[in-house]
Amino acid sequence: MRSASRLLWAVSLLAASGCASTRMTSLINPDSPTGDLTRVAVIYLTSDLEYRELVEGRFANHAGDTEFVAGHLLLFPGRAYSEPEVQEIFLDNGIDAVLVVELLSTGASTSRSPGVSETSCTIWSSSKGCQQTETVSYGGGTISKPQAGFRLLLVDRGMTTIHWTATANSGGNAYAGMSDLLNSLVDKAVGKLEEDGLIRGGAG
Numbered sequence: 041m042r043s044a045s046r047l048l049w050a051v052s053l054l055a056a057s058g059c060a061s062t063r064m065t066s067l068i069n070p071d072s073p074t075g076d077l078t079r080v081a082v083i084y085l086t087s088d089l090e091y092r093e094l095v096e097g098r099f100a101n102h103a104g105d106t107e108f109v110a111g112h113l114l115l116f117p118g119r120a121y122s123e124p125e126v127q128e129i130f131l132d133n134g135i136d137a138v139l140v141v142e143l144l145s146t147g148a149s150t151s152r153s154p155g156v157s158e159t160s161c162t163i164w165s166s167s168k169g170c171q172q173t174e175t176v177s178y179g180g181g182t183i184s185k186p187q188a189g190f191r192l193l194l195v196d197r198g199m200t201t202i203h204w205t206a207t208a209n210s211g212g213n214a215y216a217g218m219s220d221l222l223n224s225l226v227d228k229a230v231g232k233l234e235e236d237g238l239i240r241g242g243a244g
Contacts, residue, residue, distance in 0.1 A: 058216035059216060060210055060221045062211075062227075064228050064229065065207055065208075066204060069202055069203050069204065074237045078105075081108075081109045081110075081111050081130065081138045082095070082139045082141065095225075095226060105239075109135065114135070115129065136197060138196075139193070142190065143190055144207075149185045149211070150182055150185075151185075158175065160176075161173055185211060185214055187211045190207065192207075210225050210228075
């Protein structure tokens with residue numbers, strides 16, 4: 041019986057995977073273009089290149105009539121650009137607007153897990169029954185669930201007019217990492233931009 045419980049506990053750990061969800065609130069500039077954007081550059085403001093590639097690349101992988109373009113492919117992160125240079129690059133690449141994503145906060149919520157205990161008989165007497173027991177506990181301890189807050193701005197190509205702004209809070213389960221939170225954020229943002237009529241989702 042004990043080995044079966046151990047096996048069940050081990051299998052549950054192996055089967056567990058990180059998942060996350062995002063809550064987002066947005067506001068639209070009444071003068072913003074509605075569904076007219078064809079190419080949007082995405083810039084995730086971070087010095088962590090792995091996360092920047094993840095966020096911008098996931099936006100770019102979304103299928104729809106509005107195409108997202110990873111900002112690091114337009115503006116090399118290791119180089120400084122003047123404003124005229126940036127505008128020329130955007131113009132040459134047919135960029136209509138720029139989506140800026142910024143990480144505002146990170147943290148975690150913690151809770152206690154009760155774990156699993158199992159008691160078995162270690163000494164048995166045919167006349168007196170169980171004479172000694174042993175209790176073994178599996179799992180338990182503190183569970184930490186990651187959280188992060190974000191701000192998003194959709195601005196015109198000249199980066200002077202804000203078309204759309206949003207704040208978001210992403211949270212994951214005990215097996216989630218920052219990449220799970222970022223993936224959830226991107227998927228939620230694309231859906232929200234479509235819902236608000238700023239981009240065209242198409243049939244993807």
